[in-house]
Amino acid sequence: RRPQALENVKFRSKFITYTRNWFTNHDFLDVQTPLFTVSSPEGARDFLIPSRLHPGKFYALPQAPQQYKQLLMVGGIDKYFQIAPCFRDEDPRADRHACEFYQIDCEMSFVEQQDIFKVVEDYIFDAVRDLSPSKTILENRIFSMSYLEAMENYGSDKPDLRYDMKLVDVLDIFARSTNEIFSEIAKDPKNNRIKAIKVENGDNIFSKTQMKNFENYVKQFGAKGLGYFQMKEDGLKGPLNKFFTESDLQEIIDRVGLKVGDVVFFGAGEKDTVLSYMGKFRIHLASIIEGLIPENLLAFSWITDFPFFEESDITGKIDFGHNPFSMPKGGISAFDNPNKFEIMSVQYDLACNGYEILSGSIRNHDVESLVKAFEMVGRTEEEVKVKFGAMYEAFQYGVPPHGGFAIGMDRFMMILKDEDNIREVYAFPKSGKAQDLMMNAPALIDVEQLDELHIQVKEEDEN
Incomplete structure (x- = not known):
């Protein structure tokens, strides 16, 4: 019943309605993609759901609708969007909500990077003007710098330019x-x-x-x-x-x-x-x-040209730096560079006031190049077929050049509402320990339900 909490709930409703209308009015088609799907390489742990009808097999809640929206491009829908629920099992922090979050998810066919930027910038300027008129955008423009420039000049890939x-x-x-x-x-x-x-x-x-x-x-x-x-x-x-x-x-x-x-x-x-x-x-x-x-100032900047590969902190081996489906800068020939860490991707983020609020890329629509990218991190073509079978098969029939982005809706709202914690823009937020204190979730499950799912809970080793 706190006034600010109620105001944030109302603002969230207004924000979502405004966003849906904006993209619909710009000829984007709102398509809902499945929530029960397979594991995806988004970099975080999946939330898994056991299948009663298929013992021993699991669904995964989507970390992002990445494969589905690219398949929509193959299927002839050239401008897609949705307010997409996403699920990632990662530790919460002030700007990252536990368990679930929502993103303004978009994909477009027959576009280049600047086409994507134009759509995003038009939306950002309109949304700030109409939803947060007290805010001012620094120099009334969106800056741009490469990843390397951002790191050298600010020590961050999401620099605060205020x-x-x-x-x-x-x-x-x-x-x-x-x-x-x-x-x-x-x-x-x-x-x-x-x-x-x-x-x-x-x-x-x-x-x-x-x-x-x-x-x-x-x-x-x-x-x-x-x-x-x-x-x-x-x-x-x-x-x-x-x-x-x-x-x-x-x-x-x-x-x-x-x-x-x-x-x-x-x-x-x-x-x-x-x-x-x-x-x-x-x-x-x-x-x-x-x-x-300064108060009420929004400083936006595109961050471009991210390294395609990086060294894994866990294994020490080469791994994808960002989205594995991104186009390498220069096309498939870029993979001939003997120094794999010099290969750049057509990947972009949008930073605002020290937060990353958008990530996207021009996608790799060439199946040979896509397979080559995975081979460079130690995965075979057969593994790509198994893991990404639908995309691999669809790409055999020809794919339009396409690209897209996802705006972290909750994070963007947090900035517009001057909140320090992302939980403040949720009606029913998870706690700092990823718990729903109102519903007492997560909770223990009856043995009968576990038996139906062919699951046995392993006791923790007290030692």
């Missing part, structure tokens, strides 16, 4: 320092990074205790340390001064754009580690500097 504080590359300057640690790191500019981040007037904002604690903050994300300079009337001051010549200190001032009162922090080490912890540090700084983030 404030500046870019990461600045200073490795070449530190290469000339007399500090052996810095000079050694700088010898390998391909695999290492030395990044600076400026805080305007930071010398007057942060206490000495805060400055020391910042090092402890980044260390929890793998940093070995955090250097800094304070910009005083007579130049840069700090524990690192003794390692640089006056000309090198002046070059740091010029490159970072320092003025009296500013503070600049430095992170150095292995590339991915530095970009990760400096990106997190940037967000942390913005959260504690009062008035830095």
